[in-house]
């Protein structure tokens with residue numbers, strides 16, 4: 001697996017600095033790592049110095065078919081020769097076909113197309129408010145440590161204080177309760193409540209899957225109290241768990257699972273494989289609450305975006321990437337669990353399903369005591385030095401959200417690189 005990378009000439013090194021200096025013109029709202037990338041192929045990226053990295057972060061669960069995928073390129077090129085954008089004043093085939101494909105995968109309902117995860121959730125909030133409107137209900141209950149996007153309603157919905165700081169007054173009508181706690185949810189429901197919104201697997205909150213009892217209990221509770229059950233699948237959806245929706249995977253083989261259904265589902269990230277596209281699905285009859293003139297976005301569901309999303313779905317199905325997510329994910333998780341057992345002073349636990357995996361670092365890692373940076377960020381930095389890209393989550397969790405077509409040898413390379421860092425921290 002070792003590749004010999006020639007020492008880059010000085011002129012190329014200056015290239016990275018030149019590109020970094022251009023970012024003086026970019027709003028500094030991101031805490032970025034000092035890495036400049038130029039090119040990618042499959043699960044590998046090359047930086048401006050020509051150094052190769054294995055990418056197990058997948059652009060934060062976005063690059064579902066990896067980098068530089070020739071079939072995505074072909075879909076982009078071919079569709080762009082026909083039609084790129086016409087607006088939602090008119091009809092075109094790719095949007096209709098993509099909606100039909102998503103309905104086939106989820107269930108009877110309808111799809112609205114947008115451009116991001118925050119916007120997909122925004123559509124669900126509006127759907128919920130319409131649903132509750134005639135009875136004066138407007139409140140949506142979400143969970144602590146959730147993440148639902150960075151718009152004003154998104155940060156109101158998100159159950160993390162840090163995203164809200166300094167942006168008040170908050171959009172009204174959101175409350176948070178502990179995740180996987182059905183009784184807390186029940187206790188929080190008021191006469192003004194119209195919906196519940198949860199992630200199937202909390203992503204930014206540290207890779208925490210919903211328990212089957214929680215999912216089934218939420219369904220019962222929502223039926224009982226006439227609430228919409230909304231699932232934020234922006235990160236955990238699109239076959240990442242090994243099934244199209246994470247709840248399908250989490251409820252596999254669980255008695256009574258057939259009774260589970262969602263009323264609304266938001267999607268984005270992996271849907272476009274890097275082309276920005278989001279969507280929400282709403283179960284019938286609720287989809288029709290949003291009649292002509294109630295909701296819109298200029299770029300939603302363009303011919304180009306939909307053609308790419310359709311291609312990704314067809315490749316996932318043809319190549320059985322759901323099975324790959326399941327099998328390769330299980331292998332990765334098993335290897336990480338072995339590492340946690342061998343080096344408990346570094347890795348405390350491993351969580352996740354399919355290709356959405358998080359490992360939690362030990363509370364006190366000696367080598368990290370000197371720096372004020374969170375352990376997760378320090379660990380991710382060490383992985384960068386080793387040539388591996390991963391995503392920190394909270395203060396102690398490192399996330400793997402790789403391409404769904406991650407190969408066995410890429411997975412093995414990733415485990416070897418993680419281990420090379422772990423053994424140095426013992």
Ligand SMILES: *Cc1c(COP(=O)(O)O)cnc(C)c1O
Pocket residue numbers: 115116117118119121147148149150199203204232233234235236268269
């Ligand atoms: C990333 C994410 C969002 C926000 O998506 P954007 O495309 O960044 O707006 C919402 N919910 C979850 C669960 C996410 O992971």
